[in-house]
Amino acid sequence: MSEKTSSRPIMRLLDALGQKWALRILWELRDGPMNFRHLQARCDDVSPTSLNRRLKELRELGIVEHEESGFQYSPAGKVLAQQLLQLHQWADRYL
Amino acid sequence: MSEKTSSRPIMRLLDALGQKWALRILWELRDGPMNFRHLQARCDDVSPTSLNRRLKELRELGIVEHEESGFQYSPAGKVLAQQLLQLHQWADRYL
């Protein structure tokens, strides 16, 4: 993956969200800010290496930010999260 | 990943979509059915091994199906795809 960082916004987004744990991390942030270790626990104890890398990527895209209260959605990230939360309804209906 | 296949629908979905290329594959299917090699080309020439595994997982979840005309969304998959297409608008606005 990450062959040559496409410049198209949608491709950059799909590249980022298409990495392992990325979607799950965003999903687990839905209840508000939380710290690194808490988030890690919520993500089935994903390795800190992976969590750290994913968070870095999500921060670079401006989806996640790191404040005193912990990791949380950025304003733009909130909008994106709204769309991801719809996946829940889909899953409950079709899976 | 794929530690112990959670039974919750949303987790099964996030597990599947959280694999490399899964989102991208769904994205590239938006223009209608296409065959394996065409899809592979659209996905930056992802390896056939990966493409095949992802397609298998997406088919097992009932998101994608394989007809004479090629790989395409299932009826349920169409609904999901509708939601994923919204990512495009988000990306164009915020990235």
Next chain:
DNA sequence: TTAATTGCTACACTTTTTGTAGCATTGCTT
């Protein structure tokens, strides 16, 4: 019967992720 196209597998190599330990910094608390 030959040739082309299909989905897909084999396999050695590379990249990514994992799991565990622990470091460095910050902010208590005594």
Next chain:
DNA sequence: AAGCAATGCTACAAAAAGTGTAGCAATTAA
């Protein structure tokens, strides 16, 4: 000030996943 717990994060060897290339088996077309 000294100890201590909590924080984000890094190191590193082992395991897992992905890659790239070749090519197989089945189907269709010529």
